[in-house]
Amino acid sequence: xxxxxxxxxxxxxxxxxxxxxxxxxxxxxxxxxxxxxxxxxxxxxxxxxxxxxxxxxxxxxxxxxxxxxxxxxxxxxxxxxxxxxxxxxxxxxxxxxxxxxxxxxxxxxxxxxxxxxxxxxxxxxxxxxxxxxxxxxxxxxxxxxxxxxxxxxx
Amino acid sequence: xxxxxxxxxxxxxxxxxxxxxxxxxxxxxxxxxxxxxxxxxxxxxxxxxxxxxxxxxxxxxxxxxxxxxxxxxxxxxxxxxxxxxxxxxxxxxxxxxxxxxxxxxxxxxxxxxxxxxxxxxxxxxxxxxxxxxxxxxxxxxxxxxxxxxxxxxxxxxxxxxxxxxxxxxxxxxxxxxxxxxxxxxxxxxxxxxxxxxxxxxxxxxxxxxxxxxxxxxxxxxxxxxxxxxxxxxxxxxxxxxxxxxxxxxxxxxxxxxxxxxxxxxxxxxxxxxxxxxxxxxxxxxxxxxxxxxxxxxxxxxxxxxxxxxxxxxxxxxxxxxxxxxxxxxxxxxxxxxxxxxxxxxxxxxxxxxxxxxxxxxxxxxxxxxxxxxxxxxxxxxxxxxxxxxxxxxxxxxxxxxxxxxxxxxxxxxxxxxxxxxxxxxxxxxxxxxx
Numbered sequence: 001x002x003x004x005x006x007x008x009x010x011x012x013x014x015x016x017x018x019x020x021x022x023x024x025x026x027x028x029x030x031x032x033x034x035x036x037x038x039x040x041x042x043x044x045x046x047x048x049x050x051x052x053x054x055x056x057x058x059x060x061x062x063x064x065x066x067x068x069x070x071x072x073x074x075x076x077x078x079x080x081x082x083x084x085x086x087x088x089x090x091x092x093x094x095x096x097x098x099x100x101x102x103x104x105x106x107x108x109x110x111x112x113x114x115x116x117x118x119x120x121x122x123x124x125x126x127x128x129x130x131x132x133x134x135x136x137x138x139x140x141x142x143x144x145x146x147x148x149x150x151x152x153x154x
Numbered sequence: 155x156x157x158x159x160x161x162x163x164x165x166x167x168x169x170x171x172x173x174x175x176x177x178x179x180x181x182x183x184x185x186x187x188x189x190x191x192x193x194x195x196x197x198x199x200x201x202x203x204x205x206x207x208x209x210x211x212x213x214x215x216x217x218x219x220x221x222x223x224x225x226x227x228x229x230x231x232x233x234x235x236x237x238x239x240x241x242x243x244x245x246x247x248x249x250x251x252x253x254x255x256x257x258x259x260x261x262x263x264x265x266x267x268x269x270x271x272x273x274x275x276x277x278x279x280x281x282x283x284x285x286x287x288x289x290x291x292x293x294x295x296x297x298x299x300x301x302x303x304x305x306x307x308x309x310x311x312x313x314x315x316x317x318x319x320x321x322x323x324x325x326x327x328x329x330x331x332x333x334x335x336x337x338x339x340x341x342x343x344x345x346x347x348x349x350x351x352x353x354x355x356x357x358x359x360x361x362x363x364x365x366x367x368x369x370x371x372x373x374x375x376x377x378x379x380x381x382x383x384x385x386x387x388x389x390x391x392x393x394x395x396x397x398x399x400x401x402x403x404x405x406x407x408x409x410x411x412x413x414x415x416x417x418x419x420x421x422x423x424x425x426x427x428x429x430x431x432x433x434x435x436x437x438x439x440x441x442x443x444x445x446x447x448x449x450x451x452x453x454x455x456x457x458x459x460x461x462x463x464x465x466x467x468x469x470x471x472x473x474x475x476x477x478x479x480x481x482x483x484x485x486x487x488x489x490x491x492x493x494x495x496x497x498x499x500x501x502x503x504x505x506x507x508x509x510x511x512x513x514x515x516x517x518x519x520x521x522x523x524x525x526x527x528x529x530x531x532x533x534x535x536x537x538x539x540x541x542x543x544x545x546x547x548x549x550x551x552x553x554x555x556x557x558x559x560x561x562x563x564x565x566x567x568x569x570x571x572x573x574x575x576x577x578x579x580x581x582x583x584x585x586x587x588x
Contacts, residue, residue: 016315016317017339018357019338019339019357020339021338021339021340022337022338022339023339024339025319025320025321025322025336025339026319026320028322029281029320029322050339052339059341060339060340060341063324063341063342063498064281064321064322064323064324065322065323065324066281066282066322066323067322067323078282081488081492082243082244082442082488082492083243083244083438083442083474083485083488083489083492084243084244084400084401084474086484086485086488087400087401087402087474087475087476087477087480087485088400088401088402119282119323120241120243120323120325120492120495120496121241121242121243121244121245121442121492122282123240123241123245123246123248123249123280123282123283124246124249125243125244125245125246125398125400125406125472125474126246126398126399126400126406126407126408127406128400128406132282135284137285
């Protein structure tokens with residue numbers, strides 16, 4: 001069930017749209033911000049609020065890479081794997097993350113702290129390679145900088 | 155040299171909030187409406203200015219607008235949507251504007267709304283641009299308080315509402331009809347055209363979807379006129395362009411320059427040439443879905459009129475440089491993996507063809523490719539070309555592939571003959587578990 005706070009935020013998010021379902025992405029992001037990820041129950045809660053079927057909401061939830069249909073860690077590290085970052089060596093950055101935190105792309109550290117995901121071009125190509133942790137973007141990342149960046153996120 | 159779009163942008167500092175923005179002449183353009191400029195006059199002004207869409211296609215903005223039904227019989231409401239779903243690999247120009255001058259977009263959208271008698275605007279922003287989201291939210295709130303939004307503009311009956319819609323990823327949302335589906339809360343697959351969004355768009359209403367950089371030009375055209383605007387440019391297309399360069403160059407970055415600046419000037423003067431020890435081999439002039447330009451084409455003016463269609467197209471104007479220490483096959487593989495992953499899966503050639511292309515390129519990098527694979531790549535470049543797919547995603551993916559097969563054929567052959575990648579920077583297959 002949606003909490004009162006969630007319901008309140010959802011109502012504010014859909015009021016600009018002539019059709020409630022237009023708020024589907026807003027709703028998924030709002031619920032994800034509170035619960036960390038989108039479970040089957042969350043899908044159904046949102047569906048009920050928007051007057052959609054669960055399947056309909058899931059067709060949207062599964063489409064977007066920033067909506068997590070599986071639990072993620074307390075923090076998510078997105079490493080840009082697009083062309084400028086590839087030229088400038090994002091693979092070495094990934095290798096360092098894998099080695100230091102013992103996770104493959106798509107996995108979460110055992111202590112539930114960090115999930116590691118590749119992401120399409122972050123739009124910071126002039127400072128490649130780039131990575132984003134939660135909402136913070138870091139440019140000109142080298143393997144040696146990885147640890148000091150990640151350490152800020154406990 | 156005038157830089158109307160970016161003169162107040164300091165990438166490391168905060169943007170100008172409303173008081174400073176007003177002090178620098180911000181929102182002054184809106185006064186011309188009360189002074190008697192009718193929507194039709196504004197449309198004519200934009201046509202005379204020669205403004206062309208900066209999202210990549212270069213479509214003349216006034217032509218795009220001309221299909222929108224006008225007058226008292228026109229359907230209501232009409233919508234303006236800013237396409238801020240900047241996700242073309244190698245492209246970061248819209249972010250510079252959104253973070254650096256958020257009020258510029260609010261003012262621009264009010265102007266576009268007035269020109270098309272549209273009542274409501276949405277900014278469709280990619281989910282990863284968190285800083286842009288924060289700054290746009292504040293700018294919109296300030297504009298509401300000051301009465302630029304949500305109230306009739308002084309001396310007119312025109313009232314405009316503007317909302318920010320933060321998305322949640324996926325490249326296809328930048329395709330204008332997929333964007334409309336996304337905004338309506340549907341799975342973001344492109345729509346069949348016709349009908350075009352200008353007549354049947356968001357919730358079936360007339361809608362203009364416009365790139366961010368294109369919109370930012372509007373206040374300056376209104377304030378200074380079409381002759382001034384054309385004078386900024388070195389080419390037939392009016393205005394300035396935000397160009398960018400990434401890759402192994404001395405100073406990767408962005409610059410607002412006269413439209414029609416050559417690729418050589420950008421590369422050598424602005425980006426400071428290649429880094430020590432690397433040599434130039436080619437560049438994609440405007441994102442992942444443009445064709446390579448090589449040394450012979452560097453003196454072409456980078457605009458929408460000067461690049462011959464058989465050579466390529468400008469795209470977004472943010473360039474990605476290929477150097478001699480980087481494998482051209484690996485370069486194209488990275489691009490094709492992106493396109494394969496970002497295909498929405500709606501039409502078969504794109505959904506099935508792009509992963510196939512990526513697998514073939516992988517076989518080159520792993521030294522398993524034969525001459526038959528080269529022929530297969532050429533076949534795909536034809537079968538995924540414009541006209542065979544539902545939208546422009548797969549045709550965009552063929553641009554770098556086809557041109558790489560033309561200009562870097564020897565490198566492909568070398569992968570076959572030596573049974574390995576000469577750069578031996580093999581891409582390991584990343585298994586993604588989520």
